[in-house]
Amino acid sequence: MTVVGASLSGVYAARELRAQGFDGRLVIVGEEPHHPYDRPPLSKDFLTGKADEEQLALTDSEEVAELDAEWLLGVRARGLDARGRTVLLGDGRTVSTDGVVIATGASARRLPGDALTGVHTLRTLDDARALRDELSDGPRRVVVIGGGFIGAETASSCTALGHDVTVVEAAPLPLVPQLGPEMAAVCATLHRRGGAALVTGTGVARLHAGAGAGGVTGATRVTGVGGVTGVELSDGRLLPADTVIVGIGATPNTGWLAGSTLGLHDGVLCDDGCATGLPQVVAVGDVARVGGRRVEHWTSATEQPRVAVRNLLAGRTVEPVRSVPYFWSDQYGARIQFAGRRNDGDTVRVTEGALAEGGFLAVYERDGRATAVLSVDRPRPFMRARRALMRTASEAEPAVP
Structure with missing residues (x-):
């Protein structure tokens, strides 16, 4: 084999x-x-x-x-x-x-211009080695492109290391597909509370490089390789940057x-x-x-x-995969946990804690049935809710003959 x-x-x-x-x-x-x-x-x-x-x-x-x-x-x-x-x-x-x-x-998906010094993705051990070495050189202006889980976790780590961090997310809010708008808005506040700036609703037009070092426009890479100096947004703003981390999926x-x-x-x-x-x-x-x-x-x-x-x-399928999707993310000292599958149209209600308090458990529902569960710093109630989702999924799926 x-x-x-x-x-x-x-x-x-x-x-x-x-x-x-x-x-x-x-x-x-x-x-x-x-x-x-x-x-x-x-x-x-x-x-x-x-x-x-x-x-x-x-x-x-x-x-x-x-x-x-x-x-x-x-x-x-x-x-x-x-x-x-x-x-x-x-x-x-x-x-x-x-x-x-x-x-x-x-x-990791890449942007044109990843040949510029200071532009990183974070997917492999070698990626992480290179980024960690660069971040150890002293305070840097860091721009994280993409507000998904990898982007948010990396931004959180850079903030903890004392760097000036800005997260750029093209969508109106980070994590909307996974969490829905209401809960995505709650999680977006973690960036601001943690000390990172969050810019939403605009994409990246180009990366800027040092004078004479070349740069990148759209999908065209011009000659020369040098250090990144800024991120120009689609709305015309320019964010100064010594380090750029691209977290736009895989x-x-x-x-x-x-x-x-x-x-x-x-x-x-x-x-x-x-x-x-x-x-x-x-x-x-x-x-x-x-x-x-x-x-x-x-x-x-x-x-x-x-x-x-x-x-x-x-030699044939004798058993299907029966699992409830589950992921977790540690950001700015908070642990986010999510299980299940949220679909557009699901309602969501807080069943424990309160959004204003920062720690809570929320249940997504459709037609009176739980479809997913989200928690921020509520690990024990979350695990109970996750087990209930797993039991429901197991009962609903017939075995393969």
């Missing part, structure tokens, strides 16, 4: 293969040179220096030995043959295999699968059990579009592999 992607979901898939009885050759292919590591701390404790690289590791020497896997790290997969029986590697090697778990994750890593006959559309198309259109090929984590949804959350990456591996070893 071959796991393509030495990611969170990749290492969980490898564990499941061994736990579910597979004792044959196991190959793990990873584009990064690092063994699997945990990504959520990159924008939080790792960036602020509270965690080191050793604390990010998802495996230790004992587990590596127990997995008895062949690790091919620092090499990119470049193709999958039509029958899904051979993985082609970027260095010319091939890996013959009886089954494939696709766990190649996603890559794109699933499916380019290497072109020509494989797999269904690809914003991810690898899978059924409800993570099985693809090719026999003995499953997909998990950020790259997988399972049952019509692609969910970029830590819990999905850890829950999908058990079901995917079971179906891979069975």
Whole structure:
């Protein structure tokens, strides 16, 4: 068996293969040179220096030995043959295999101009190393483009480090698709309370570079590479910047699968059990579009592999993924937790605490039934509400025959 992607979901898939009885050759292919590591701390404790690289590791020497896997790290997969029986590697090697778990994750979206010194994305350990080194040089004017969870967490960390931070969000409020306008407005206040400026309702027109260093306009990169000096907004304002962090989402890593006959559309198309259109090929984590949804959350990456591996070893889908989406975010000293699926038209009401107090539990409902739950600094009530959502989802979904 071959796991393509030495990611969170990749290492969980490898564990499941061994736990579910597979004792044959196991190959793990990873584009990064690092063994699997945990990504959520990159924008939080790792960036602020509270965690080191050793604390990010998802495996230790004992587990590596127990997995008895062949690790091919620092090499990119470049193709999958039509029958899904051979993985082609970027260095010319091939890996013959009886089954494939696709766990190649996603890559940070970029803006034109990312060649400028001082412009960063935050997706990988190497990204986080470079940003942390730069932020340690002294107070900087930081502009974070994108008010989603990665952007907000990174802004929070930069503020805690003493930098002057501005968050730019093109939408009227950050996190509206996930939380809805009322709760997004509440969470937006965390930026201001935490000391960061929040600019909404405008996009980025261009990045400015130092004199004679070149710059970027629209999608055109002009010659020369230098340090970023500012972010020009669509409404004409210019924000001075020494460091720019681009947090505008991620794109699933499916380019290497072109020509494989797999269904690809914003991810690898899978059924409800993570099985693809090719026999003995499953997909998990950020790259997988399972049952019509692609969910970029830590819990999905850890829950999908058990079901995917079971179906891979069975040769067909014998179990669907039954999970309630869950994510959390630590921003400006507050913990935001969300579970379920909010849809337009759902109502939301606060059932514990108060919005003005900062800590609360809110329930989203449709036709008298809870669809999602949100909490800020209410972990115990949230966990009870989340368990109730999980029970409801389990009862509502029939088992696969």
